[in-house]
Amino acid sequence: MTDTPWIVVLAGGVGSRFWPLSTPERPKQLLPLISEYSMLRDTITRLATIAPPAQTLVLTNAALADAVRRELPELPAENVLAEPKPAGTAAALTWAAIEIARRGGRDAVMLSVHADWAIGDVEAFRTSLLAAAGAAREERALVTVGIVPQHADPGLGYIEPGAVVRGAVRRVARFIEKPSRARAVELVEAGCLWNSGIFAWRAGDLLDEIEAHCPEVAPAARDHATSMTAFFSAVTSIAIDVGVLERSSRVMVLAGDFGWSDVGTWSALRTVRQRDAAGNAVSGPAHLRDAHGNVVHAEDSTVVLYGVQDLVVVSANGLTLVTTVERAADLKTLLDALPEHVRQR
Numbered sequence: 143m144t145d146t147p148w149i150v151v152l153a154g155g156v157g158s159r160f161w162p163l164s165t166p167e168r169p170k171q172l173l174p175l176i177s178e179y180s181m182l183r184d185t186i187t188r189l190a191t192i193a194p195p196a197q198t199l200v201l202t203n204a205a206l207a208d209a210v211r212r213e214l215p216e217l218p219a220e221n222v223l224a225e226p227k228p229a230g231t232a233a234a235l236t237w238a239a240i241e242i243a244r245r246g247g248r249d250a251v252m253l254s255v256h257a258d259w260a261i262g263d264v265e266a267f268r269t270s271l272l273a274a275a276g277a278a279r280e281e282r283a284l285v286t287v288g289i290v291p292q293h294a295d296p297g298l299g300y301i302e303p304g305a306v307v308r309g310a311v312r313r314v315a316r317f318i319e320k321p322s323r324a325r326a327v328e329l330v331e332a333g334c335l336w337n338s339g340i341f342a343w344r345a346g347d348l349l350d351e352i353e354a355h356c357p358e359v360a361p362a363a364r365d366h367a368t369s370m371t372a373f374f375s376a377v378t379s380i381a382i383d384v385g386v387l388e389r390s391s392r393v394m395v396l397a398g399d400f401g402w403s404d405v406g407t408w409s410a411l412r413t414v415r416q417r418d419a420a421g422n423a424v425s426g427p428a429h430l431r432d433a434h435g436n437v438v439h440a441e442d443s444t445v446v447l448y449g450v451q452d453l454v455v456v457s458a459n460g461l462t463l464v465t466t467v468e469r470a471a472d473l474k475t476l477l478d479a480l481p482e483h484v485r486q487r
Contacts, residue, residue: 153257162461171257232385248346260414262401270398274342288335290399294326299337355389
């Protein structure tokens with residue numbers, strides 16, 4: 143066993159919040175939304191100093207496995223784990239723990255992140271991950287990194303820190319699902335943290351807690367630890383937060399402050415992309431005059447904005463989307479109302 147942790151990157155999403163640019167074949171994590179590179183490539187690059195390619199696993203859905211391997215040629219092909227069907231983060235992380243325990247032993251520490259985040263301060267991010275890995279190893283705990291909130295966000299879950307274990311490590315008093323806006327304000331004022339989905343634990347500790355607390359996954363982990371297809375066929379889909387973390391007494395939290403964003407909508411690009419003097423976040427050929435606070439992503443054609451503010455304009459895949467920053471969070475309603483030949487173009 144080595145003290146170098148394993149990295150687990152969850153990259154299986156096929157969401158539609160970045161339509162019309164995102165497609166099932168090219169979802170958010172494979173798009174160049176923050177830099178000239180895909181979000182997955184950016185994720186792997188910022189983690190490269192923590193673990194080598196041989197100790198980096200990417201979990202994705204079977205339809206995306208080949209695209210992920212092309213995007214990350216430095217990873218061994220067997221390190222891209224193709225989930226045969228969506229089964230929730232508890233199943234995905236359990237299978238990753240089974241793989242890591244098999245290859246590196248049950249004491250190996252795994253750090254889990256998502257492939258589609260923006261990180262403002264990369265060095266602080268790495269420092270927080272390594273601190274979480276150390277706490278997981280020393281305390282034999284399931285450790286999460288909670289983000290110090292920059293504002294009250296009802297679109298995120300929250301963590302209430304409890305008693306101090308040592309230093310900055312605290313027990314988790316409780317997890318709080320996405321609250322109302324008023325409740326989110328109260329939670330931030332009370333010192334709660336955003337639930338980021340950053341986790342650290344020894345592979346064996348997670349497997350033990352799955353066995354003790356997660357009947358949705360535990361039988362599959364016991365009976366099908368040598369067959370990914372059989373394992374995923376046998377599990378019941380559940381999130382790791384609900385299936386394990388909310389049920390376990392071994393969960394601890396470290397606060398992290400490194401400019402984290404889950405980049406949930408087009409409007410989020412105003413906070414994570416470079417902006418011009420008028421607050422516009424622009425990618426691709428575009429000309430803006432007397433325009434303020436807009437998000438523009440142009441791939442198919444040149445976009446010209448004049449005398450407008452707080453718009454989202456996307457030109458991609460033969461379509462042009464125009465909406466407001468405020469309504470960009472509600473694209474699902476729009477997509478449900480569109481004809482299929484437009485929605486899936």
